[in-house]
Structures are given as structure tokens and as C-alpha cells.
Amino acid sequence: MLKKYASLRDAFHQARGAMGNPFDVTFDAILSPTTARLGDRTVLLLGTNNYLGLTFDSACIADATEALRQEGTGTTGSRIANGTYGVHAALERRVARFLGRRDAMVFTTGYQANLGILSALAGREDTLLLDADSHASIYDGARLAGAQVTRFRHNDPADLDRRLRHLRDRPGEKLIVVEGLYSMLGDTAPLREIAAVKREHGAYLLVDEAHSLGVYGDHGRGLGEVAGVESDIDFVVGTFSKSLGAIGGFCASDLPDFELLRLTARAYMFTASLPPSVAAGVSRAFDRIDQQPELRQRLKLNAERLYHGLRAAGFVLGPVPSPIVSVRLSDPALAMRYWNELLTAGLYVNLALPPATPENQSLLRMSVSAAHEPEQIDRAVEIIAAIGTSLGVRSAMPDVAAAE
């Protein structure tokens, strides 16, 4: 049955034979948003997507605990059967209010939000135009939709425009799908230009703010708020598992009859709803985002500190400073070894390997939190630089030093 994965098995066994398995790290205790225990070591966490550090927020924990005691461990049912409680409805109103939208639907995960929304929105006659670097959940949702699908070059409004011109006479609706902040290299979408293309062609626009909600914008509404194009965005998708520190996904919209998607999005209908404790904790996390703009400011400073620290140390990074900072390496074997040595030195980052990465790059992917102390960032830079020197990675980048 699994013979088709022979080459994957070989690669996996080879990697695992030499070192620890980077895809099977099991933390023995989570000590804080930025530290964990792994065996007898305390590890600095620099790859958690916990952008605002809200996983240990006392108010979120208090509300989640109260809901856990009052309403139990789980709903044991789907949103369209027995799985909608007051907390779910309240969370949907909270999401809609936060984003200034008429309606919002809450899903059990962010992955399911894209799966459910894309497959329900686009029918066979419609066309989906996906940014080439879109997350797997977007590709999977597009495949389930059965719509015509075309990818445009990453962050390239001109290529999007070219494709929409070609498709002008094709019947059906056109839905453009982009992300606010891209999870592998930390680059952001040129939303203003994309919105202009959308308007010109009368298409719809969906923006996945999974990594940018709570992170970007004066009010934390994401990249759409920064770009000033929220009125051009027809659907905002996002997750509760990053800046909001829990789990779950959503889609918010002003579209009339949006609620029909509750009866057509299969990833919404045929899975159990969020535990009430999670829904209650997430509602409170939105309050924290409203009440604590300083979290976003601290996150920004930490992100710049890490980005500029690594750049000064001679590493090749993504194009702009953002809470996602990735060191680009060309060789997966080197990346594996680097990753292992970082962990041995007490630093956890994400290892991202092809084909999950743009342009087949191997990445040491880091994400910064508002909860990091500046000293932790500095220590991380020191560890990364020291191992980079011992592995010959930094000295192998003469052109980078010249470009500084």
C-alpha cells in the first residue's frame, strides 16, 4: 500500500539514521510561550507562530477554564447538529466585529477554513486564481472545489492581470486567492496592486491572513488594514492557532447570503466543532489584541532585531523584516545538520525542506513572538551565527557581505 512512498522512505530513514527526526520533536514540558523542556534541556523556542505570546495569557486561560468546567471537554458534534453552543455563536460575532464584517463562520482548524470555504465558494464553472506560493490548505481547497484553477507568479499582480485578461470570456466567477504574510519567507502580498487588478476585472478577492491577523495593522486586522484595501477584500480567512494562541479557523465576509456557506462547506458541516474552552479563550484573545497594541509593537521590534542581527551576521534571508525570518540554505542535508546542531545548542527553529518551500530552498524558519525578551533574540543570533561558522555556511556567502 505504501510502496509509492519508497523514495520518501529512503530519504526519511537516511535523515533519521544520522540525526534526530526534525518532524518528530516531542517537548516534555512547555514552560512559557518562549521556552520548553526537551529531556534535561531547556530550549528557547523560535519557531512557534505564537506571535503575540497569548498561549499563557491569564485572562484567556481563565475564560477557557471557566468554559471547560461549565460546558465540558468537547461538543461531540458538528456545528450543524449538536455542536453549536453560545460560545461558538459569540466567537463568530466577535470575529465579525473585530474585522468590521457583517458575518463570520468559525471552523475547527485554519486548514479546514480554507478547505471548506474554497470548495464551497467555487463551483465547476468558476475560476480560482491562486498565488503560486499558497499554503497547502488553499491548494487542497481548490482541488476539492472542482473549479478551473490557475496559479499566478508569487506576488506578481502583472501575471495575475495577464491571466484574468486571458480568462475574460470564460463564464463563471473569478476568485483571486492570496495570503497576507507568506509563511515560508515572511514576505507580504502587494495587496494594493492586487486589489486594483481585482477591481479592473470584476473578480472576487480572498485574503488568508493566517500569519498577519493580530500582527499587522493599527488595530491588528492584518495586511488588508495596512494596505487600506479592506473594502476590496470579499473574504478574509484566518486562524486562531497563531497570534490568538489556540486553534480554529474562520472566514469573515460582507457578502449577502454568506450564511448559505454553513450548509455547503463540507469541512464545516462534517466535523466536530471547537471545544467550548477553546472558543471562549479565543474570544478573550481578541480582547487582548484590542487592548494591547503594545504587543504588536514589541513583536515588530523583536522581528527587526532578529532579521537585522542575522543579516549583519551574513545570512541570506527573506526579502523584508517580518515576524517570520528564514535563513536560506541550498542543501537539505546541510539544513538538517544545522537544525540538529541548533537544537543541541538549545534553540528550536522550524526546518522547512522542499517541496514545501518556494524554489526548492531549504530553510531554517524562525518565527518571533512579542513574548521574546530582546536578550533571547540576541542569544539566538549568537547560536545561529556560531554554528553557521562551524558549518562553513557564513564564509560561503561572500556575495552577501558585498551586498550589505
Added chain:
Amino acid sequence: MQATEDAVQAIAEVVRSLKNPAIPQDLPIAADTTLAHDLKLDSLAVMDFVMALEQRFDTVISMDDLPDVQTVGDLARLLDAQPQPAASLS
């Protein structure tokens, strides 16, 4: 339908221009060259390859058509079938 030689040659040029280290550079590329076995393109690499072709041919290929594409010839026929003929290339 026979794939046009023009389209096959244009695809061969795009393959070379990709500079994908997985692709054997000395391999002769013809209509019966397979994308997966001969060119060592996995499904994601095929999608990137098709994006380069779409730009070169100034056309749009639906991803739904790709599962049926096994060879360079299949791809050439698909390109030939698009509203913008390969001959419009310069």
C-alpha cells in the same frame, strides 16, 4: 492530434532555461520524453514548469488539465490547443 515540433522545441528551451539541477542537462528532449521519469519533475516542479511555459506562450493552462500530461508531447498538444497558438511566439 500530433504535437507540433515548434511547441516541442519551445518546451525543450524552457526546460533548459529552468536550470533545475534535477533535470539531466544532456538529455535529448522529444515528444515522447516523460516529465516524471526522464525530466525528474515531481508534481510541484511540473506546476512551476507549466507556469514558465504559460508565460513563454502567453497563455493560461488550467491545473485540471495537468494530471493527463505525462510527456512533452502531451504538453505540446495542450499548448497547441490553447486559444493563443504557439506560432505567435517570437
